[in-house]
Amino acid sequence: xxxxxxxxxxxxxxxxxxxxxxxxxxxxxxxxxxxxxxxxxxxxxxxxxxxxxxxxxxxxxxxxxxxxxxxxxxxxxxxxxxx
Amino acid sequence: xxxxxxxxxxxxxxxxxxxxxxxxxxxxxxxxxxxxxxxxxxxxxxxxxxxxxxxxxxxxxxxxxxxxxxxxxxxxxxxxxxxxxxxxxxxxxxxxxxxxxxxxxxxxxxxxxxxxxxxxxxxxxxxxxxxxxxxxxxxxxxxxxxxxxxxxxxxxxxxxxxxxxxxxxxxxxxxxxxxxxxxxxxxxxxxxxxxxxxxxxxxxxxxxxxxxxxxxxxxxxxxxxxxxxxxxxxxxxxxxxxxxxxxxxxxxxxxxxxxxxxxxxxxxxxxxxxxxxxxxxxxxxxxxxxxxx
Numbered sequence: 001x002x003x004x005x006x007x008x009x010x011x012x013x014x015x016x017x018x019x020x021x022x023x024x025x026x027x028x029x030x031x032x033x034x035x036x037x038x039x040x041x042x043x044x045x046x047x048x049x050x051x052x053x054x055x056x057x058x059x060x061x062x063x064x065x066x067x068x069x070x071x072x073x074x075x076x077x078x079x080x081x082x083x
Numbered sequence: 084x085x086x087x088x089x090x091x092x093x094x095x096x097x098x099x100x101x102x103x104x105x106x107x108x109x110x111x112x113x114x115x116x117x118x119x120x121x122x123x124x125x126x127x128x129x130x131x132x133x134x135x136x137x138x139x140x141x142x143x144x145x146x147x148x149x150x151x152x153x154x155x156x157x158x159x160x161x162x163x164x165x166x167x168x169x170x171x172x173x174x175x176x177x178x179x180x181x182x183x184x185x186x187x188x189x190x191x192x193x194x195x196x197x198x199x200x201x202x203x204x205x206x207x208x209x210x211x212x213x214x215x216x217x218x219x220x221x222x223x224x225x226x227x228x229x230x231x232x233x234x235x236x237x238x239x240x241x242x243x244x245x246x247x248x249x250x251x252x253x254x255x256x257x258x259x260x261x262x263x264x265x266x267x268x269x270x271x272x273x274x275x276x277x278x279x280x281x282x283x284x285x286x287x288x289x290x291x292x293x294x295x296x297x298x299x300x301x302x303x304x305x306x307x308x309x310x311x312x313x314x315x316x317x318x319x320x321x322x323x324x325x326x327x328x329x330x331x332x333x334x335x336x337x338x339x340x341x342x343x344x345x346x347x348x349x350x351x352x353x354x355x356x357x358x359x360x361x362x363x364x365x366x367x368x369x370x371x372x373x374x375x376x
Contacts, residue, residue: 008136010139012140012141013138015096016134016139017096020098023101046102046107046110046297048091048093048110049096062102064103064297065102069299
């Protein structure tokens with residue numbers, strides 16, 4: 001084993017903190033009729049869970065609600081997750 | 084307008100709290116820096132949100148170091164890269180505890196030596212990941228777990244301390260204005276020598292507001308004048324757009340304090356103290372911008 005391998009080095013991996021979507025209590029639902037694709041939601045998402053096509057990655061979205069709160073068109077609403 | 088690259092250097096997902104402005108800030112710092120960089124992280128929220136060993140969410144090299152050693156470690160790295168003829172950027176990404184209190188001696192040392200690196204302090208105004216204990220950066224009147232009746236002392240003027248080292252570039256930013264933050268990081272990295280950026284990062288669990296208000300709280304801090312965005316290049320102050328607009332007609336300070344649980348039941352004397360401090364800072368910066376101070 002080389003020294004480099006013995007060192008405690010973490011490797012970049014997707015989902016290193018698990019599927020954080022399971023934390024969610026409220027789910028963002030986009031009303032495509034109202035949305036004018038300004039991209040403010042994607043810009044302000046702390047986890048970059050909204051992609052360029054403005055689709056929310058529900059596997060990882062933690063449901064913080066910043067997107068819904070900051071949307072200038074109020075096109076995103078937060079709906080309670082059903083258990 | 085500068086285009087912000089679409090690459091993300093944080094893989095989904097960190098274990099940061101929902102609505103965390105630390106990850107929001109880090110996203111734009113990494114976008115501005117690009118892949119050829121090393122992040123030096125002392126003990127702070129960022130060192131615990133990376134994920135569990137042997138995995139990490141960070142898709143850039145990250146060096147986790149002791150609380151007091153971030154800037155010292157970055158100095159060595161910067162010198163080594165220089166000796167090897169590499170242009171790799173060294174960025175320290177530290178919380179307010181690791182900057183204002185524990186890491187201030189190594190920060191001061193690195194700035195005095197003129198190390199070529201960028202120091203970013205994201206300021207959530209308390210020791211966040213250990214349970215919101217007071218730090219030197221906590222404002223007067225704020226309740227933390229170690230100041231349950233509200234902090235008596237005022238916030239330490241970190242920017243004043245850094246400015247006294249005469250760095251070629253320093254700036255303040257806020258997580259709620261990612262474009263402004265991106266531009267400042269990009270500008271800082273184009274300059275040689277020690278650079279400093281102080282970023283206000285509203286913390287939903289620590290400041291006791293619900294997670295969707297993170298960005299709103301940052302904007303309120305700027306609009307009420309509690310946080311002033313500016314740049315200082317070779318000593319010359321330029322107040323940034325959002326703060327310039329806020330200085331003409333600031334919102335009442337109460338609008339910033341009322342939604343935060345940490346300021347619940349704050350006494351009038353502390354509010355007056357905060358107000359006086361904010362006004363004093365604004366006046367001083369305006370004078371410095373005009374060049375009369």
